Amino acid sequence: MMMNPSPFDLVVSRLADVRPQPDGSIRAVCPTAAHNGNAGRNLTVRRGNKAVLLTCWSHQCTYQEIAEALGLEVCDLFDEPVTRYQYPDGRIVHKRHATKQFWQTGNKSGTALYNLDAVKHAVQQGDPVYLVEGEKDVENLRTIAGIVATCNAGGAGKAANSDWEPLRGATVRIIRDNDDPGRRHAAELVEILAPLADAVTLHEARTGKDASDHLAAHGDLTDLVSVDVPGDLSVVRLADVTAEEVRWLWPGRLPAGKLVTLDGDPGLGKSTLALTFAATITRGGIWPDGTRCDHPGDVILLSAEDGLADTIRPRLDAADADVRRVHAVQGVKLDDSGTLRPPTLADVDELERLVRRTHARLLVIDVLMAYLPGGTDSHKDSDIRRTLSRLAALADRAGCTVLLLRHLNKTKGNDPMYRGGGSIGIVGAARAGLLVAPNPDDDQTRVLAAVKSNLASLPDSLTYELVDDGCGVARVAWTGVSAHDARGLLADPDDTGQGERVEHAQHWLADYLEVHGESPSKDVKAAARREAGITERTLQRAVQRLRVTVVEEGFPRITKWALPCRATTPEPPPVSPKRGATGATGPDLRLVVGATGRKTQSRLDCETGATGPGTLSAEADPPESDGGDPAPFDPPTGDESGENHGYLPRTPGARPGVWIRARTPVTPPTTPAQIPQKPDALFADDEVDPDDTRDGDDDNT
Structure with a gap:
């Protein structure tokens, strides 16, 4: 960088046959080609208020013509300070300080970095190189802090136009400008230098916008603020972390x-x-x-x-x-x-x-x-x-x-x-x-x-x-x-020792519904809580295990509970000694609800007519043989499709071989002894063991 002489001195230094005048002006030969060097001292140079005043008395040459003849630009004739930054490849960057205007002359297409010779030397010596946004910051770091720094021509947004190869293997410390263009420029530099440099760190001024502002406030670079490099790992030492209590x-x-x-x-x-x-x-x-x-x-x-x-x-x-x-x-x-x-x-x-x-x-x-x-x-x-x-x-x-x-x-x-x-x-x-x-x-x-x-x-x-x-x-x-x-x-009750409570609730519910018949669920819950200390959750599990029929009626809706359809048969006639499988049980007992029947949610319901709930009837076995104990027999097989039309297995208290069919009314069980101990068995598809000769009083199936 070099500070320029005043515009008046610059012009005078480039004129020929200069003669000072008593009024402080200068008379000299006009350098334009129009005079061919034969016009004598026909150019007057005076100091103006803001610029150099040039007057050609022979051909009235213009400012532009005189400045070009002197190798200058018209802007060089004004008194505002201008700094020139010389790049090693012939590019010259001009900066007018008062208006902060920049322009370039010389090799405008050059790719060299500013202060390149010092940068190459620092890389060879293993010294860090600081990367800033403008030539002014480079010169301030050099003159004030004694630090080697560089920048690309054109500043922010022009990084891709420069040759960064001289920084291969270098330790680079980027000091970004504290504004949006500066942050974008720094991110671009990180991306370019990551594959070239050995290390790249990112910093910004603690005070002000750029490196020059920081130097003016602090005098050196020890207090620069470190910034996370985009894409790099953010690390903190635990020694720098202050322990806190959980709030x-x-x-x-x-x-x-x-x-x-x-x-x-x-x-x-x-x-x-x-x-x-x-x-x-x-x-x-x-x-x-x-x-x-x-x-x-x-x-x-x-x-x-x-x-x-x-x-x-x-x-x-x-x-x-x-x-x-x-x-x-x-x-x-x-x-x-x-x-x-x-x-x-x-x-x-x-x-x-x-x-x-x-x-x-x-x-x-x-x-x-x-x-x-x-x-x-x-x-x-x-x-x-x-x-x-x-x-x-x-x-x-x-x-x-x-x-x-x-x-x-x-x-x-x-x-x-x-x-x-x-x-x-x-x-x-x-x-x-x-x-x-x-x-x-x-x-x-x-x-x-x-x-x-x-x-x-x-x-x-x-x-x-x-x-x-x-x-x-x-x-x-x-x-x-x-x-x-x-x-x-x-947890499921069976997994937490609550199985016994559910089993107790199951027996209580079966007893209650046997005695009271179809009952509002609200009444059943209240009685369970009052009489047996059974919670609603436990009672609901008992309802599921017993496969209680849920009936919803009326408006507002009333929910009622009833035991699944089952019946006790009258004394059966003699049965045949023929033994065989009992056939399908629960799933084949179908629900047929007429147009005006009640809404039910039972796992096991009865066949019904067109206008209401159905009833159960008993059908006797075929005649028994020459004598001896009655024995199970093959159930009715239905029509040619093989469908069993709603036959139930034996019920507690009934003799072997008795089947129940939904035809005529029968009397429901009235004593707890007739309630099955394992209701789930009513819905099993297992066949009867041919060797099972227990009578109905011992049969828990």
Whole structure:
């Protein structure tokens, strides 16, 4: 770089036969070709206010003609300072400081880097080379800090036009300008130099825009800000990390700034429970275990299932929430006209801006599957983790807990980690997980249990019920602590020692329905709870095992329960000694309902006529043989199709070989002794053992 003389001195230095005048001007020979050198001193040069004044007295030559004859441009005749930067391949970059204008002369198509000789020497010596955006920064680094630096001609956006081969094997430190063009230029340089240089690091000024501003403020480069190189690994030393305690919205259950899952079947109050959490956070209230919410704040809701006016607002009011601090996301704005599109979890940047603007402590996503981005496979671990990793980073940066609500899947098993809908990666990404399930000990209450906790020991399970606030709105009422954990709540009764309770309920139900006949299910449940302490859940399992017929009648609908159709036969006539298979049983007893018959849901129903339920009749065996004990025989085979027209196997109390057919009325069983101990056997397709000579009193089939 070289500082130029004043425009007046520059012009005078290039003229011939110069003679100063008393008024400070100069008389000289005009250099244009029009004079052929014979005009004498016909050119006057004066200092003007902002530029050199040139007057040709012979041919009135123009400024442009005189400047070109002197090897100058018209702009060189003005007093504004101009700096020239000389490239080794003949390119010259001019900069007018007052207006910050640049122009080039010389070899404008050259590809050499600025300050190339010093760069080559530094690479040979193994010294780092600094890469900046302009020639001014290169010269300032050289003169002020004694550092070798370079740049490409043209600045930002022109990197591809230069030859970067001289930096092969070099240690390059890029100081990018702190603006959008500078950041794009630095990213382009990283891409170009990555395969050439041994190491490339990225920095920016701590003060100001560029390297020159930083030098002016700090005097050297020791305080440059390091920036992650695009595509490089971001690394932090653990020595630079300050240890912190885990912060909790609800100690043991809702860690601050983390993902938390809340799983459960529909109808158990997950959404109401989440709004109860929100209410406590907006008020900085007391949690049901007696701890206080130490980090109150706003709450953001993404709800895909409930209406804001008729459901969410009333529930928040019932939970005593500060609704001024609750914000419901309705959509993402597409334009100024208010057009919205549904939000998804791909809108992480928009969500983070909202979280920071409202200082939210809790973000509720109800339900998770409704907000997964399009094309995301909820059962594919890589898809889920890619989505939730950005959400987890948002939660951590903003200190906002994200509560993800999910329905349970239909998978059998009692491991709660695998029962939430979607990939195992969902609960894997969460730092805490909660489960809502019916209370096995009380069908009026639910249990909130912990599925996992990476940050603390598992807390106690809590019980609650949904109660009416007096205005027809459900609210959560906490009722105590439960001994049931998440695994036990999801376990099959037979796997947790509850099989005996179900068997007891099964016998009780059979006795009740034998005595009372078809009964409203509401009455049966109340009697079971009152007389035998049987919970509704256990009773439902007994209903399934007994294959109780479910009948729905009337309006409003009334559900009734009845035992499957079976009958006790009168004393049968003699039977034939012929022995053989009993034939098909349960599945061949068909239901034929007429146009006005009742709606039933039985696993085993009776044949009916056109206008109502059918009745059972008994059909005797063929005549027995010469004497001896009666024996089983082949059942009627029906028509040529081989269809057995609704025959039942032997019933308890009946002698061998008796078959029941839906024809004439019979008397139903009236004593507990006639109730089968293993009702499932009524629906087995097994054949009768030919050697089985037990009479009906011992027959449990």
